[in-house]
Amino acid sequence: MDRLSVGYGMAETGEGAENSRMSSPRLAIGELAGEFGLTHRTIRHYEDEGLLTPERVGSAPGGARVYGHRDRARLALICRGKRLGFSLAEIKDFLNLYDTDDAQIEQMRYMRNIARRRISALEQQLADVQQTLAELCTIDTQISEHLRRNGITETQDMEEKHS
Numbered sequence: 001m002d003r004l005s006v007g008y009g010m011a012e013t014g015e016g017a018e019n020s021r022m023s024s025p026r027l028a029i030g031e032l033a034g035e036f037g038l039t040h041r042t043i044r045h046y047e048d049e050g051l052l053t054p055e056r057v058g059s060a061p062g063g064a065r066v067y068g069h070r071d072r073a074r075l076a077l078i079c080r081g082k083r084l085g086f087s088l089a090e091i092k093d094f095l096n097l098y099d100t101d102d103a104q105i106e107q108m109r110y111m112r113n114i115a116r117r118r119i120s121a122l123e124q125q126l127a128d129v130q131q132t133l134a135e136l137c138t139i140d141t142q143i144s145e146h147l148r149r150n151g152i153t154e155t156q157d158m159e160e161k162h163s
Helices: 029-036 040-048 069-083 088-099 105-149 154-162
Strands: 055-057 064-067
Touching: 029 040, 029 064, 029 069, 040 069, 064 069, 069 088, 088 105
Parallel strands: none
Antiparallel strands: 055 064
């Protein structure tokens, strides 16, 4: 696992990714979008946000976007970060820290901090869902008991719905 992928997964960027850009496979926006199940618009948005930096080739104004190995790896990290609930700003900060030092200490500290915040938020959401579920189960039990005391069975209730 390389340094950039720690905290996000097994995306490959490796040493010298910029230098190998010319020799690595180059993808058009449609190919990249298809591989990740994204729209062209989403990829262009990530570019506008500074998360991706494709090359421009061709004679048309601005040239066609061509994405290399580094962009593909960054997109894999972006997608994983989004799945984990991180904001684009957090993902961008994480990716930008990649180039700050060889040991990636600040990048790893940053990722640990945002991961811990996310864990805390998810644990609170889980507790909230468990409480809501318990309350709904209590209500269901109370209603079933009330209906049973009044001579209505669950089967009768279902038959009335379907008639």
